[in-house]
Amino acid sequence: MESGDGFVAGEVPRIDPKWLIDPKQLFVGPRIGEGAHAKVYEGKYKNQNVAIKIVHRGDTPEEVAKRESRFVREVAMLSRVQHKNLVKFIGACKEPVMVVVTELLLGGSLRKYMVNMRPRSLEPRAAVVFALDIARAMECLHSHGIIHRDLKPENLLLTADLRTVKLVDLGLAREETLTEMMTAETGTYRWMAPELYSTVTLRHGEKKHYNHKVDVYSFAIVLWELLHNRLPFEGMSNLQAAYAAAFKNIRPSADDLPEELAMILTSCWKEDPNARPNFSQIVQMLLHYLSTLQPPEPMIPPRVFSSENAILPPESPGTSSLMAIRDDIGDTPKANLEDRSRGIFFCFSQCY
Missing domain, CATH: 3.30.200.20 (Phosphorylase Kinase; domain 1)
Incomplete structure (x- = not known):
């Protein structure tokens, strides 16, 4: 069985x-x-x-x-x-x-990197470059029929020069199927797609139908963090954040962002999974936005973390x-x- x-x-x-x-x-x-x-x-x-x-x-x-x-x-x-x-x-x-x-x-997690920067935020170009790294990793996984199901800053690591992001931890990943039921409430609540959230919260392990678009939603929340360097759904517990996203269609605000970036975000976290773009489209949208930005300023030598x-x-x-x-x-x-x-x-x- x-x-x-x-x-x-x-x-x-x-x-x-x-x-x-x-x-x-x-x-x-x-x-x-x-x-x-x-x-x-x-x-x-x-x-x-x-x-x-x-x-x-x-x-x-x-x-x-x-x-x-x-x-x-x-x-x-x-x-x-x-x-x-x-x-x-x-x-x-x-x-x-x-x-x-x-x-x-040796660069540590994206979470630690951003926390160490606070209250400052990443430069827009740096945030989009990191987002591109993540989107390309996800594009590769999805092209092999693999759903990650736990995309969040803790599962994104930086190289020693702090210029490249790499996706880690396929412990919750699985191969996508069109017919098989998969476990609901898989991943971490704050970054969890609405369709993953179980209507009976305590029945962890309930089975539901969903597809690779759950990763697109999680990517949108990570992108919002990259752009704002704040915890999404501030003031809510992880469970409250998942409930608000799933049953009240609440999302972090994208009002303060350039129109093109806001469009990328809002399309990725749409309630209807089928209306969200795939990662090949996301890569192209990010590349187009990156082309509109000014050339980067000279970089300050990065601080390298190691044990x-x-x-x-x-x-x-x-x-x-x-x-x-x-x-x-x-x-x-x-x-x-x-x-x-x-x-x-x-x-x-x-x-x-």
Whole structure:
């Protein structure tokens, strides 16, 4: 029996052997982030700096089976898609724990970058350039029939030079189907498309029909944040924001924006998913708007964040997971794990 998210009861998930890595060659360093289902660490693999995502296996047999299926699905999707605005997949292993290894992005999350800028906002050109990076990543995913379902600033990372945004975390992504029901209320409420919101709020896991246009709505909310550097739906809780968007058709204000940008925003967050543009159209609209702007001013050398020169607080709880050493790794004293300044790394196979 298959659930709405593609989990087949009794099926033993498998990973293509060519993507399996030897855990003995993994070295785990400081934790750089965490989400509801995983923690991510800075690490090394074959002398390459990497991000090591360690997925929580779950506590019950049902939860373990579901997490394993989701893990294998994520690995399969990561191995299928390659794009300069998608985090580069390096490999995975399922034992002794479920691990996804990707390139290490030292610029931190888009969320941290913007919070550190406040009360200032991004220059309009910089905001649109970042939005283009995101739109191109989403265009690539959708061209492979993949819906992300959790597009938000926590799942967007910056390169070390702070000039390029890359999309991470396919933990909630899935392949689109025209007939299969999919899980409602998937993602993070504040950025969630209205059609994802369940009318019975507490019935998390309810199944609904929706398509790739849920990502277009989420993109619009992220674009609004890029342009304003404020939290969307200010003064509301995450749940209140989702309810207001779904049942009162409330959106953040685009009144203070240039007409062309406002049109892009409002078209992307329309209530009717079929009326929203696709990401190929969005890329063209952003490129056209970018062509109307003045050339950029000389850039100030960027400040580079890394675990060796700045320890930032972990991400807020949520489903983001590629911003993410377990606090309980083996018997390693926690004090040693906190010693970031000396760049200490521990052999993954010894930890487990």
